[in-house]
């Protein structure tokens with residue numbers, strides 16, 4: 001058997017296949033199925049800043065009271081079910097599962113709500129993922145101001161907790177590599193590349209804006225693949241997780257070869273069920289075994305751009321080569 005054990009955020013995982021945040025990880029039943037199918041770790045769905053801002057005063061009171069049993073606090077209090085129900089989910093998940101449980105917060109601004117991270121840690125979360133979902137739509141707000149917000153928030157959450165912190169970010173920055181490094185310096189122990197933005201559509205009959213959830217496909221893997229390959233080896237001890245477009249064992253092999261510590265999956269598991277993890281793990285085993293690789297560590301980062309002296313020039317050269325060598329395909333697609 002090929003050794004699949006992997007480390008992510010300092011945690012020991014049985015395999016590098018992780019179930020990312022989604023409704024599947026939001027119930028004990030879903031979590032049990034994911035563990036049974038072989039998930040190396042699970043990321044719970046996010047709690048939102050908006051939910052927690054309402055609760056910030058109560059959170060402060062709980063912290064002051066030094067609530068010993070958060071479950072008891074949940075039972076006693078008649079607060080908004082969201083945040084407290086979430087704490088109960090973390091506690092139950094920890095009591096039920098053997099694999100690491102990563103809680104998730106989604107926010108954009110520093111504020112009292114960040115203290116909730118402390119409660120997630122007390123409830124037993126092995127690590128925290130901070131999803132910063134900020135769509136900057138103000139023409140007056142510059143790119144560096146947006147980045148400062150990110151860094152500010154990461155510092156605040158880092159101060160609030162002792163467990164490892166991962167930051168899930170979008171690819172839409174002018175210098176992803178620079179921001180990645182700054183996030184690590186601000187206290188991120190890992191980066192999740194990337195968050196997938198929800199993009200609403202327009203209904204042409206009603207001209208209404210319609211929410212449209214489209215699951216990803218393997219085609220979308222190339223964006224995280226490229227950035228993991230570029231960042232691998234440049235983030236100190238921080239971990240890298242690939243998210244978006246991991247559907248098959250081949251997809252997992254690619255992101256691991258690029259240098260990801262773990263490959264995260266949501267769309268594939270929603271489409272095929274948690275048991276799909278078993279298929280991907282078997283495929284990963286077969287692939288490694290077929291190439292005589294003794295462990296996943298042997299593969300990890302083998303095709304990163306660490307050995308390329310100037311990745312930007314290399315990327316540009318590849319782009320030019322692609323255009324130069326596929327003129328027929330380009331002409332066909334342009335028609």
Ligand SMILES: Cc1cc2nc3c(=O)[nH]c(=O)nc-3n(C[C@H](O)[C@H](O)[C@H](O)COP(=O)(O)O)c2cc1C
Pocket residue numbers: 020021022023044045046047104106131168194195196213215216217243244245246264265266267268
């Ligand atoms: C229905 C659904 C719910 C999701 N909920 C969350 C969430 O609560 N927090 C989060 O950080 N990401 C959430 N995501 C994003 C996924 O964790 C993942 O990053 C994204 O779907 C890209 O990965 P994939 O290509 O494997 O689907 C959600 C995705 C879907 C499809």
